[in-house]
Amino acid sequence: MSLPITWFNRRPAPAHPAWPTENGLTFVHHQPRLYNVGDDLCSPRHYFNLTPARPGLVIMGGGAYGRYGVKYIRHYGYKPGNTVLWGVGESRSKATGSTVTRLPFLAWGLRDKDRVTDAHFLPCVSCLHPMLNTPAARTGTLLFLNADPNVTHRKAAEHHLALANARGWHLRYNNASAAETASALAQCQRVITNSYHGAYWALLTGHEVILLGYSSKFISLYRSLGLDPAAITPIQRGDPASLQHHLENPPFENGARLASPSETRDEFRAINQCFAQGLVDRGILQSAGLA
Numbered sequence: 325m326s327l328p329i330t331w332f333n334r335r336p337a338p339a340h341p342a343w344p345t346e347n348g349l350t351f352v353h354h355q356p357r358l359y360n361v362g363d364d365l366c367s368p369r370h371y372f373n374l375t376p377a378r379p380g381l382v383i384m385g386g387g388a389y390g391r392y393g394v395k396y397i398r399h400y401g402y403k404p405g406n407t408v409l410w411g412v413g414e415s416r417s418k419a420t421g422s423t424v425t426r427l428p429f430l431a432w433g434l435r436d437k438d439r440v441t442d443a444h445f446l447p448c449v450s451c452l453h454p455m456l457n458t459p460a461a462r463t464g465t466l467l468f469l470n471a472d473p474n475v476t477h478r479k480a481a482e483h484h485l486a487l488a489n490a491r492g493w494h495l496r497y498n499n500a501s502a503a504e505t506a507s508a509l510a511q512c513q514r515v516i517t518n519s520y521h522g523a524y525w526a527l528l529t530g531h532e533v534i535l536l537g538y539s540s541k542f543i544s545l546y547r548s549l550g551l552d553p554a555a556i557t558p559i560q561r562g563d564p565a566s567l568q569h570h571l572e573n574p575p576f577e578n579g580a581r582l583a584s585p586s587e588t589r590d591e592f593r594a595i596n597q598c599f600a601q602g603l604v605d606r607g608i609l610q611s612a613g614l615a
Contacts, residue, residue, distance in 0.1 A: 344369060349376045352384040358471055359499045362521030363387050368410050371452040372600055375610040385410030386435060386448045388541055392427060404428040408603065411435045411446045419540040431608060433599050437548035446599050447548060450521065451528060451592040455506035460531040464494065464512035468522040471497035477564035487571060498522060516574055518567065520545060530585040534578060536570050549588060555580045
């Protein structure tokens with residue numbers, strides 16, 4: 325039922341990441357040494373056929389970036405004025421920050437609804453992934469953990485596996501493939517996770533979610549979905565004891581579920597499609613059809 329964590333996807337981080345380029349358009353997104361399915365699937369290149377209307381156009385997103393990626397994009401020699409920010413968020417130790425009204429990007433939308441007006445709210449584009457068309461099962465629990473050793477201590481992997489086997493849980497980490505992730509979600513009714521995208525996808529497919537959160541991005545996620553952030557169980561990032569305590573004693577009383585997950589999913593998809601069409605209307609893209 326459960327599989328141990330795998331680390332074979334680790335690779336050296338290049339000085340300049342080899343970001344995908346399609347139709348002359350560069351897609352910037354996190355490419356950590358250890359594969360992260362959320363960082364991969366949050367790029368709009370998976371869901372749209374985009375044709376730029378100007379040379380050298382960059383699309384950055386999604387994922388979490390300090391100060392919404394301004395310093396990051398400049399570090400690699402790109403100009404914010406020729407970059408589209410698509411569904412990016414922040415991840416702070418505390419959920420504080422004023423409303424973002426101005427960024428130096430050509431066009432931008434943030435996934436943190438609690439930091440922007442509705443005009444600039446853009447939920448993670450991975451809501452368009454077809455795996456979200458499959459609703460939650462009626463039984464079963466999935467333990468879906470962030471494989472980053474700075475978040476989930478690597479030495480605890482054997483304990484996670486033993487715990488999952490003892491309780492009849494499915495176990496996956498977010499360095500699993502998209503197909504493996506989709507299969508695991510489809511087999512379960514409840515998800516216990518410390519992964520942003522694990523919670524995002526689970527909630528949009530009608531799962532009950534027990535969220536163990538360690539930064540502002542989880543609070544922003546719940547607010548974006550109209551859920552009470554008080555239901556998030558706080559843990560310390562990278563602290564195995566903090567995580568293990570709540571895995572052994574899951575706070576089931578804090579389970580969260582969307583009242584109408586398919587409606588929320590379709591609303592989020594529509595927002596992304598409107599954003600894409602807006603780029604065409606503004607002459608930034610020539611076309612932006614669904615893939």
